[in-house]
Amino acid sequence: MNPSLNPKRTVAELKELRALTGDEHGAQRVAFTPMWTKTRAWLQKKLETLPVESHTDAAGNLWTTLRGESEKSLLIGGHMDSVPNGGWLDGCLNVLAGVEILRRIHSQYNRRPPITVRLVDWADEEGARFGKSLFGSSACSGNLDVNEARGLQDKHGISLPDALREIGVDFERVKDSSQELKNAAAYLELHIEQGPVLLDLGLPLGAVLGTFGVERHAITFHGQAAHSGSTPMNRRKDAFLAAAKMSFEIYKIAERSGNGVCTIGACTTKPGIVTSVVEECRITLDQRHLDPVALAKMLAEAKTAGEKFAREGSVKVSWERLWQIAPRPFNGELIALCEEAIRETCGQTHRLPSGPLHDAAEVAAAGIPTVMMFVQSLHGISHNKIEDTKEDHLELCVTAFDKLAGKTMQWIQSRQS
């Protein structure tokens, strides 16, 4: 560990942030709220002893720049916003690890590091208020669907453009934030895993291969309502039966796919009364895979299965795409550096895909070499006040992430020459 790096300070700052912005239900740093503004003011206070420049870009992302000899930049990114009743580590862990890394780099180099290092706090990663995640990073990457975003409203009917205006952001200019990526040479993001993989393996840290591509659909089976007492079983067109058959099938589809996952998250029934066979059953299907070919195959298999179950039950089936995103594989060389950093820190590493999306997916999509590091989550749970990670693992991840930052700076320099 670099002698000037103090991971215990990061843990202490995370606790300080929790006390400042959480309550008995969890973290309350929802983007674009007064608590979020307060959080950012606190963050800037932490940075004020460093010779950095700070500004908020056209999309509301907060950039802190430690200027180096070269304009080529290493980006370290995270997000201070949380879901309502969120966990204490999701997002802010990497921003505060980034603060500690800036301190270490500043103390290590006299005056200026060889390349520029920039810490970004992305605006509204969670999408908790307007239902659309990765707002700031997708504006910056250019992937934001501006027409869709313009119409988003929170539960009080306030539009996203109006909420942005209140924090001084002009919605019509948010994509101007893309200029921030001009000199970006690499992007690093540290995150809690939010799943049980590292916990099951007993490993503190893992190198992330990329974020899953997602195919998200609503599947509706259309049967016939019929009286629960007077309709013999063999005369039924039971939409729930057909939908229910999808439930195992997706486990088989996921298993055949290798590392993919499939989830039926919601089921609604019409008329939905105890005395009638279900006429219409709608389920949501979320499918994720790191390999686009495997993802397409999972979707095709689900469609075939849906047709089969509909036919078996004399019902009809229709599909509606809710959302999709392509897999975002991370940079192979940076993945190798990430593994090196983890091995040097705690001996053993593991490669795993990221099921949840992260701002890193947007940065990778913008063509910037990207990698993420995961630290073990206790309970495999996040977006919940019980979200937690062991303190020694938190310290380890700051150390390993700092090593990765150092290696990546060398990697950027080596590519310049």
Added chain:
Amino acid sequence: MNPSLNPKRTVAELKELRALTGDEHGAQRVAFTPMWTKTRAWLQKKLETLPVESHTDAAGNLWTTLRGESEKSLLIGGHMDSVPNGGWLDGCLNVLAGVEILRRIHSQYNRRPPITVRLVDWADEEGARFGKSLFGSSACSGNLDVNEARGLQDKHGISLPDALREIGVDFERVKDSSQELKNAAAYLELHIEQGPVLLDLGLPLGAVLGTFGVERHAITFHGQAAHSGSTPMNRRKDAFLAAAKMSFEIYKIAERSGNGVCTIGACTTKPGIVTSVVEECRITLDQRHLDPVALAKMLAEAKTAGEKFAREGSVKVSWERLWQIAPRPFNGELIALCEEAIRETCGQTHRLPSGPLHDAAEVAAAGIPTVMMFVQSLHGISHNKIEDTKEDHLELCVTAFDKLAGKTMQWIQSRQS
């Protein structure tokens, strides 16, 4: 056919009623509404040429009595009320067939028939407004749960006692209606089948063995919410998967039971979002059988299956009884008379249980010998404006039901002597 019976007149009166009380969405004779009051006024007009006595009992049931030499009474029952957007035959068919039978009996006997014949229009069979069916007949049989019924409200917050007061019924006295059954010697009810059994067999009429007993439960599977992207398939505690497995299982349970039916009518999921494994899944299960032992076995098998699926999926399961009613087998001798009447009318008969409940179930529970006759339903559908029965089948059923009434009067006389 008795020469003075005019089944075509019954069909004409049914059409007249449809025109008077229906609209483009179907029948609108919801109990305790102005349309229902209008319907009863129309019914009484139809009866005014007969030497009958009419009164409304303590529960709002309308009784029309053709007094006979003996006080022993043959009861013919039905209900003029409908669900909103209901069918044109459900309930009123047997009241109007009863009117025609009173006419025939009056014209056949000089002055007085040997026994008393009474037509009853039960109040609120459907329970459309207050969610509780068989109100009038269960008050009369004594089975009404008065404490539960006192608290019932319609969607506007009007209580059942208040609605009854408007039609002159004192809620606290509704069980006084039981005195109407004092001299009852038999009860007959004609109804559309509301199912596809007779349609499938190509038979116009059937003799009903009794009404199914019902076990109605909510089953809740308790799993764990988990991120749809970060949670490997083998780490999930998927409440929907466990609930979905019940879906086939109930088809197997029903098949093993012989003539029972099982229905999952509603499914709700929590948190019910596309990005989470289902934490809690609640389904409703309605099980019906004519044999109480078989019904208990179906329930026990469902409970065993639920435990098994919960165990397999590492989730928990809990059961809540929503409602239950015992099977109401009808009177064996009256079933035989009903079959005789059907065979004499159209050659072939079929015995079948009734899946839906009817007022006959309440009368049978009060110890009155009871039987029902079913006439074929087109589409096997009711509680819907497309509910229909062929006109020649309607005429046949009036003829056969009249024969059953004649045979039952003789049966009552034979038991008196």
